[in-house]
Amino acid sequence: MARPRSTQADQAILDATRAVLVESGWSRLTMAAVAARAGVAKTTLYRRWPGKSELVVDAVAVLFDELELPDRGSLAADIEGVVLSFAHLLGHPETKTSLMAVVAESTTDAALRGRIKAAVVDRQKRLVVEGRVRAQARGELPPDADPVRTARSVDLIFDVIAGAVVHRSLVSAESVDAAWARRFTALLLGGLAALEA
Amino acid sequence: MARPRSTQADQAILDATRAVLVESGWSRLTMAAVAARAGVAKTTLYRRWPGKSELVVDAVAVLFDELELPDRGSLAADIEGVVLSFAHLLGHPETKTSLMAVVAESTTDAALRGRIKAAVVDRQKRLVVEGRVRAQARGELPPDADPVRTARSVDLIFDVIAGAVVHRSLVSAESVDAAWARRFTALLLGGLAALEA
Amino acid sequence: MARPRSTQADQAILDATRAVLVESGWSRLTMAAVAARAGVAKTTLYRRWPGKSELVVDAVAVLFDELELPDRGSLAADIEGVVLSFAHLLGHPETKTSLMAVVAESTTDAALRGRIKAAVVDRQKRLVVEGRVRAQARGELPPDADPVRTARSVDLIFDVIAGAVVHRSLVSAESVDAAWARRFTALLLGGLAALEA
Amino acid sequence: MARPRSTQADQAILDATRAVLVESGWSRLTMAAVAARAGVAKTTLYRRWPGKSELVVDAVAVLFDELELPDRGSLAADIEGVVLSFAHLLGHPETKTSLMAVVAESTTDAALRGRIKAAVVDRQKRLVVEGRVRAQARGELPPDADPVRTARSVDLIFDVIAGAVVHRSLVSAESVDAAWARRFTALLLGGLAALEA
DNA sequence: GAATAACCGAGACGGTACGTCCTGTCTTTCT
DNA sequence: AGAAAGACAGGACGTACCGTCTCGGTTATTC
Structure with missing residues (x-):
């Protein structure tokens, strides 16, 4: 009944994660940076992954x-x-x-x-x-x-x-x-x- | 001429590091916690080790x-x-x-x-x-x-x-x-x- | 031609607003909470009042x-x-x-x-x-x-x-x-x- | 024994608070903005005032x-x-x-x-x-x-x-x-x- | 046996990222 | 067409550590 989660966003986030990873490395990778790069709100990240580690595993x-x-x-x-x-x-x-x-x-x-x-x-x-x-x-x-x-x-x-x-x-x-x-x-x-x- | 570094402190710090590691794990181990546990100032830690990782390797x-x-x-x-x-x-x-x-x-x-x-x-x-x-x-x-x-x-x-x-x-x-x-x-x-x- | 706005909803919203106000006070009153309490979607609130302040004045x-x-x-x-x-x-x-x-x-x-x-x-x-x-x-x-x-x-x-x-x-x-x-x-x-x- | 709180910082923060207040008004005043304006870390604000309201009262x-x-x-x-x-x-x-x-x-x-x-x-x-x-x-x-x-x-x-x-x-x-x-x-x-x- | 420098504890400091929360808009489906 | 559900972008919140710094006070050497 409600609006479904955007699959576009999923892909954009994973791509952004890899891009930020290459540029900044794990320790300087920030959820905020990934969100910004993906053109997505931080909320959207946390709705899908519990934290940085899980996101990176999938990426x-x-x-x-x-x-x-x-x-x-x-x-x-x-x-x-x-x-x-x-x-x-x-x-x-x-x-x-x-x-x-x-x-x-x-x-x-x-x-x-x-x-x-x-x-x-x-x-x-x-x-x-x-x-x-x-x-x-x-x-x-x-x-x-x-x-x-x-x-x-x-x-x-x-x-x-x-x-x-x-x-x-x-x-x-x-x-x-x-x-x-x-x-x-x-x-x-x-x-x-x-x-x- | 000057006062030498306390070797007691070194040992107390390494012991405290292991103790905090057991209790809290790596991610929740903080320099402040180690210092407090060792009865030592944070300054003293940083005078001897560049950071958390080096301290833990030695410990x-x-x-x-x-x-x-x-x-x-x-x-x-x-x-x-x-x-x-x-x-x-x-x-x-x-x-x-x-x-x-x-x-x-x-x-x-x-x-x-x-x-x-x-x-x-x-x-x-x-x-x-x-x-x-x-x-x-x-x-x-x-x-x-x-x-x-x-x-x-x-x-x-x-x-x-x-x-x-x-x-x-x-x-x-x-x-x-x-x-x-x-x-x-x-x-x-x-x-x-x-x-x- | 179109479906008219429910006047029941209006009353339920104002009642809910007062109820949430009593329980949570102004600062912890959220549009989402009022909507949930009234059994109404947030959209419905925003369709009738521009924002929190106006809703509360009326309530x-x-x-x-x-x-x-x-x-x-x-x-x-x-x-x-x-x-x-x-x-x-x-x-x-x-x-x-x-x-x-x-x-x-x-x-x-x-x-x-x-x-x-x-x-x-x-x-x-x-x-x-x-x-x-x-x-x-x-x-x-x-x-x-x-x-x-x-x-x-x-x-x-x-x-x-x-x-x-x-x-x-x-x-x-x-x-x-x-x-x-x-x-x-x-x-x-x-x-x-x-x-x- | 420890380092005393900077009285300079206190003054800079109160001045910054008033400045931000004039420019942005209460609702768009953020702790982060005040801190930035005062050349001070957010931590320093929270060390002295519990929150926005208290800071503004004093300012x-x-x-x-x-x-x-x-x-x-x-x-x-x-x-x-x-x-x-x-x-x-x-x-x-x-x-x-x-x-x-x-x-x-x-x-x-x-x-x-x-x-x-x-x-x-x-x-x-x-x-x-x-x-x-x-x-x-x-x-x-x-x-x-x-x-x-x-x-x-x-x-x-x-x-x-x-x-x-x-x-x-x-x-x-x-x-x-x-x-x-x-x-x-x-x-x-x-x-x-x-x-x- | 003073002088003196590096040591020490405490904790304030500027920063940075965190994960949560709320707002107001939007999409989707159902009635 | 209107409504319920809830995903979305955005942005502030207050917290937690980091590594640096500034204090006042305390040793050991050196003169």
């Missing part, structure tokens, strides 16, 4: 969708490729700062934790699944046996890849270059073989 | 020193042990919140990045080195050949272990239990074997 | 109609009576708050000023006129000579009575009791005598 | 100090003079709007009521006292007998004068000119005579 989540897994001919090449893509994505200030900031906030906010899991983690596991299927088609990995076991593997591999890349580039503060990607891939492939045995 | 760094690597008889057992110890440490709210918060800050602050590397990362690599030495003594791993190669391995392994644990518990928001530790260790051991080959 | 004006001037036997008793009645009316929070609030608004809004004059001031001058006629009948005051002179007197007396009561109770913040009413009446009667001379 | 109170009672030779002339001076003061938008606005607020705020009484009402009663003393010196009024009686008279006369002027100019919305002042004075003088009898 940033789509950036991870640009990650793709083109067929590079072998599982090793595919892994190296995704590692470098991910590292490149984490090189952008708005991505790395936002990601870490919201993860930090999520340590004291279960709802935010859930939102991150849904918008980022679960969505990007597709990459692991895709690589796995392709490797099975090539015969590099045995076909799935137990679906539970498979899900566990996917989770484990996802955490190992994403965790190692994030940790090296953001915590250890070292660059993720081709050489590191090769060594990491060697380790992971060895591990996968052991896991399947 | 939290020592918590990681409680991580130890008792000899559990095999490399596999040692890895599982340290994974679970680390996960347990990350279970404490003040540890996980502070760690992620300072890492988040460090993405836009090189000095802070260096401080984290020195106070946390480099200090805890001792665990990897120790485990490696012990495994070599047991004959589970070949002795060091090239020191450069060894350093690279230590870094890689450290990032893989720490990264996977942090990612699973804080980003993926899943518990790091004995079963996961076992699967992860299997993967890592397989990888190590491949790496040495 | 409150009728309260002053309860002032009456029963014949107490002498001019002095009549004046004391109306002073105390008026003071009693100003004792109600919704009356005093609303009256002063709309007067305050009217200092920067000529239309509102006119509305107050019409709805409250001119309407209540009847009390002065009535008391005057009665006193003339009793022989306490000489009959009207010049109608212009009479009108001026009525205006003057109205401002003196209303002004003194409002000022004492709302600005000086002292109670208007029987003793004060007696002293004020003595002063006014003396003044009236001088005026007629 | 406006001094304006009433410009009212004076030069000896015009007779009690009648003195009263006419002060009536016209007061009316002139109430002609300034910032004075009338502010006065009425804070009085309106004070109807639901006892602390504010007290502040107005102290800063405006009690301070300006000096005018009545002064006029009375002078009239007694001239022999127009009998000397004080009972101090309680005198205080009551002063209060009553103050409310009658101030009330009538305020009511005529702000509620009845008619101009207070020389002719009205003359008629009002005649009434008041007659009343005073009756009061003393």
